[in-house]
Amino acid sequence: xxxxxxxxxxxxxxxxxxxxxxxxxxxxxxxxxxxxxxxxxxxxxxxxxxxxxxxxxxxxxxxxxxxxxxxxxxxxxxxxxxxxxxxxxxxxxxxxxxxxxxxxxxxxxxxxxxxxxxxxxxxxxxxxxxxxxxxxxxxxxxxxxxxxxxxxxxxxxxxxxxxxxxxxxxxxxxxxxxxxxxxxxxxxxx
Numbered sequence: 001x002x003x004x005x006x007x008x009x010x011x012x013x014x015x016x017x018x019x020x021x022x023x024x025x026x027x028x029x030x031x032x033x034x035x036x037x038x039x040x041x042x043x044x045x046x047x048x049x050x051x052x053x054x055x056x057x058x059x060x061x062x063x064x065x066x067x068x069x070x071x072x073x074x075x076x077x078x079x080x081x082x083x084x085x086x087x088x089x090x091x092x093x094x095x096x097x098x099x100x101x102x103x104x105x106x107x108x109x110x111x112x113x114x115x116x117x118x119x120x121x122x123x124x125x126x127x128x129x130x131x132x133x134x135x136x137x138x139x140x141x142x143x144x145x146x147x148x149x150x151x152x153x154x155x156x157x158x159x160x161x162x163x164x165x166x167x168x169x170x171x172x173x174x175x176x177x178x179x180x181x182x183x184x185x186x187x188x189x190x
Contacts (some may be wrong), residue, residue, distance in 0.1 A: 048083060051093030052079045054107050056126040059119070062109075066116040071109060079110075085110045091121075103133075137181055 054075055060076045071089070073077075078089035091107040107121035125133065 047098070048096040049093065049134060050096075051105075052076055053092045053093050053130060054091045054124050055130060056104070056124045057109065059124050062116065062119055064116055064118065068116075069113060070116055071116055075107075075109075097133075
């Protein structure tokens, strides 16, 4: 064990204080270039869809006079039901994506005598729009795969019957190991 005498102990506090002050001072000296570089090196944030997704096609199926059970068959179980608003169902969902503002959607259904009276809420995306928003597809230009006559001349043409697995090419197939006809049992037999 190291024994720290009193003079050294008195020196540790000022040194630690100076180091702390310098460290905190360095934190405030970030300029826009270093901040943008720090922003470029961020952790992966997964795309999150929370709540009940309701599509434009599902909303189009709603008709006044539908029972609660029929509405539940079309939209699913509501995310929120309120004790104070027993005749109201709310369907809410949000989409969070990196680099895109958070999107909120809400649909409220109002019942009278357990029959759908009306619905109101945000313009819902169609199913195709929703899939397009949650998938990230980079448009990649696929190169055209064509070889010139000079490039093809570098490779020997296959001899007759080589590609079909008969004739001269069948000798190479016989050299390959064949798969086992049966496998041993996984558990010992009793």
